[in-house]
Amino acid sequence: MTARPVRNTARSKAAPMFLHQKILSDIQGKIMSGEWEVGRRIPVEHELMTQYDCSRMTVSKVLTRLAHAGLIERHRKVGSFVGRPHSQSAVLDIPDIKTEVGALGLPYSFDVQRRQKRRSTREDKQLVGKDGSVPLLEITCLHMAGAQPFCLEERMINLQAVPEAAAETFTELSPGAWLLRRVPWRLAEHRIRAAAPEAEVAAVLGIKAKTPCLVVERTTRGVDSTITFVRLTYPGNLHELVASFTPFAPVAQNAGSGSSAPRPKRG
Amino acid sequence: MTARPVRNTARSKAAPMFLHQKILSDIQGKIMSGEWEVGRRIPVEHELMTQYDCSRMTVSKVLTRLAHAGLIERHRKVGSFVGRPHSQSAVLDIPDIKTEVGALGLPYSFDVQRRQKRRSTREDKQLVGKDGSVPLLEITCLHMAGAQPFCLEERMINLQAVPEAAAETFTELSPGAWLLRRVPWRLAEHRIRAAAPEAEVAAVLGIKAKTPCLVVERTTRGVDSTITFVRLTYPGNLHELVASFTPFAPVAQNAGSGSSAPRPKRG
DNA sequence: CGCGTTGAAATGTATAGTCATATACTTTGC
DNA sequence: GCAAAGTATATGACTATACATTTCAACGCG
Numbered sequence: 001m002t003a004r005p006v007r008n009t010a011r012s013k014a015a016p017m018f019l020h021q022k023i024l025s026d027i028q029g030k031i032m033s034g035e036w037e038v039g040r041r042i043p044v045e046h047e048l049m050t051q052y053d054c055s056r057m058t059v060s061k062v063l064t065r066l067a068h069a070g071l072i073e074r075h076r077k078v079g080s081f082v083g084r085p086h087s088q089s090a091v092l093d094i095p096d097i098k099t100e101v102g103a104l105g106l107p108y109s110f111d112v113q114r115r116q117k118r119r120s121t122r123e124d125k126q127l128v129g130k131d132g133s134v135p136l137l138e139i140t141c142l143h144m145a146g147a148q149p150f151c152l153e154e155r156m157i158n159l160q161a162v163p164e165a166a167a168e169t170f171t172e173l174s175p176g177a178w179l180l181r182r183v184p185w186r187l188a189e190h191r192i193r194a195a196a197p198e199a200e201v202a203a204v205l206g207i208k209a210k211t212p213c214l215v216v217e218r219t220t221r222g223v224d225s226t227i228t229f230v231r232l233t234y235p236g237n238l239h240e241l242v243a244s245f246t247p248f249a250p251v252a253q254n255a256g257s258g259s260s261a262p263r264p265k266r267g
Numbered sequence: 268m269t270a271r272p273v274r275n276t277a278r279s280k281a282a283p284m285f286l287h288q289k290i291l292s293d294i295q296g297k298i299m300s301g302e303w304e305v306g307r308r309i310p311v312e313h314e315l316m317t318q319y320d321c322s323r324m325t326v327s328k329v330l331t332r333l334a335h336a337g338l339i340e341r342h343r344k345v346g347s348f349v350g351r352p353h354s355q356s357a358v359l360d361i362p363d364i365k366t367e368v369g370a371l372g373l374p375y376s377f378d379v380q381r382r383q384k385r386r387s388t389r390e391d392k393q394l395v396g397k398d399g400s401v402p403l404l405e406i407t408c409l410h411m412a413g414a415q416p417f418c419l420e421e422r423m424i425n426l427q428a429v430p431e432a433a434a435e436t437f438t439e440l441s442p443g444a445w446l447l448r449r450v451p452w453r454l455a456e457h458r459i460r461a462a463a464p465e466a467e468v469a470a471v472l473g474i475k476a477k478t479p480c481l482v483v484e485r486t487t488r489g490v491d492s493t494i495t496f497v498r499l500t501y502p503g504n505l506h507e508l509v510a511s512f513t514p515f516a517p518v519a520q521n522a523g524s525g526s527s528a529p530r531p532k533r534g
Numbered sequence: 535c536g537c538g539t540t541g542a543a544a545t546g547t548a549t550a551g552t553c554a555t556a557t558a559c560t561t562t563g564c
Numbered sequence: 565g566c567a568a569a570g571t572a573t574a575t576g577a578c579t580a581t582a583c584a585t586t587t588c589a590a591c592g593c594g
Contacts, residue, residue, distance in 0.1 A: 018546085018547065018548090019547080019548075020547075020548085024518065028518055031515075032515070044573090044574060044575085045574070045575070046573095046574080054548075054549085055548065055549045055550065055551095056549090056550085056551095057548070057549070057550080057551095058547085058548060058549080060575080060576080061328070061548095063575090064575095064576085065332075065335065065518065066518065068332065068335070068336075069335075069515065069516045069517070069518040070515055070516045071515050071516075071518065074574090074575065074576090075556080075557085075574085075575075076555065076556040076557065076573090076574060076575045076576070077555090077556055077557040077558065077572090077573055077574050077575070078556090078557070078558080078573095078574070078575085079573095079574065079575085080574090080575085083515075085514035085515055184514075185514055186513060186514070187511060187512070187513055188511065188512045188513075188514075189509070189510070189511050189512075190508075190509065190510040190511070190512070191507050191508070191509055192459060192481070192507065192508040192509075192510070193481055193503070193504070193506065193507040193508070194461035194462070194479040194480055194481040194482075194501075194503050195461070195479050195503055195504060196477075196479050196503075210463075210477045212461040212462055212463050212479030212480065212503070213461055213479065214459070214460055214461040214481075215461075234461075236460070236461050236462055236463070236479070237460070237462060239460065240458050240459065240460040241457075241458070241459040241460070242456065242457065242458055242459075243456070243457040243459070243510075244454060244455070244456050244457070245454070245455045245456075245457070246453060246454055246455075247352030247451075247452055247453070247455075248298075248299070248336065248337055248338045248350070248352055249336045249337045249338075249516070249517075250336070250516075251291065251295055251332065251333065251336040251338065285576085285577065285578095286577080286578080287577075287578085311543085311544065311545085312544070312545070313543095313544085321578075321579085322578065322579045322580065323579095323580090323581095324578070324579070324580080325577080325578060325579085327545080327546085328578095330545090331545095331546085341544090341545065341546090342544085342545075342586085342587085343543090343544055343545045343546070343585065343586040343587065344542090344543055344544045344545070344585090344586055344587045344588060345543090345544070345545085345586090345587070345588080346543095346544065346545085347544090347545085
């Protein structure tokens, strides 16, 4: 009954993985891959204990750690549940555009101006991993704050990764919001720069050609391929990104109280 | 010998703090306040065990958690040490300008163009908390990539928070780098926008007045006051910020191996 | 003096429990 | 029928212990 690295059962060759590492990465994988969707119940400690043939402390520590990291939420008597990802990131506040506009106290609306299917070429390399051509959905969408254009969204969606998008009209939800709630993502890369808009873009946004614009390009990757690429062009002084940092990663104070967050009710 | 919330010794009134919370916040406080500088040895588990009159597991869990959060580094037989803050942030890559220029393969240099002491007025409100006027050091510094201006830095340093800055000439290290390595900080707020530079700034940067520029404003706060405010103006297409996110906070895989990081040697 | 051996220090992994606490569900009492 | 009380369950806090692993440092020996 002593503690000994799990020289993983069959073909022991790779780094000997400790039990708690295995449990951690198993659960983490299920969550990050989207196999366990948000709100789904995680096996209770006793189940995991049986499943991995270990003591309660061991699984408990793993779950506690996952809770600290925000991947799961735990509640006494109730159980543990897959947590809701922090909308985009707690640090760089690039929220849903609707939320942004709402924060300005202006009515939000959007208009899909273009919508076209095509196959990817060599130039859209950022969208594909290694594979050749994939079907794409190209969308141009203008976001309005009241009567004023707020942001131009030029997006490409990988239809191989998100086939449902082909049939979606994006009338209720903007493409960004739709994707965010439909597709589990793993990594979002932002590139932020200042540039003068192209003539065409300037015209749509109703600004002069030389007006400085904040251009945010985001590549969102899923488990094994890029899901979407988007370029958001904000007219210069209309927009500002805000980011807050602490020098250290935050050490969550609560061990899993989650008082304010509405607890998912599923089973 | 049972577990019972520490109804904190004297004047029990506030929320009953659990032992591990107390240990955690004690250590966290010492590190975040700068009282324990980077590399300083943290009491070994046995000491903490004695100090807080608890079992080894309890302190061990706290330390392990701090290690996961990156606040400390742990090494067998050696002990635990205050970790080095991740330069600015693992997510928004706004590194030292010197590093940025170096990455472009260009020789880096900088030139302090202005350096002036004054007292803060009502307009510099971002620098002060509630207090009235504080002594300031105003610095303008031009960063060069080869022969080309790369970035203009306009900075204000709170001399109340960093009195040593008054005597510093910033010949070896740029103001930013100097501050970063001298002053412990708690929070950095960035505001990022696109704008046309003012005539004066455009002249210094050697660009046309209408060239879009990426303007990054950063307020860095210490324990109880703002340390410095800086505005970095990058000529438009010369610069791009890059940020990567994952939907969840990263769950550190290693429990404290820290293989590559050079272990501080102090005692 | 240099080199390996050995011991001890410190963390790392894991077990097996106890008691506490929050909460859903069930039973009881009126 | 409905609320109060009780019970079961799942997590949370903590102890005490065992053994593993890594690495510093002291010792012994040629």
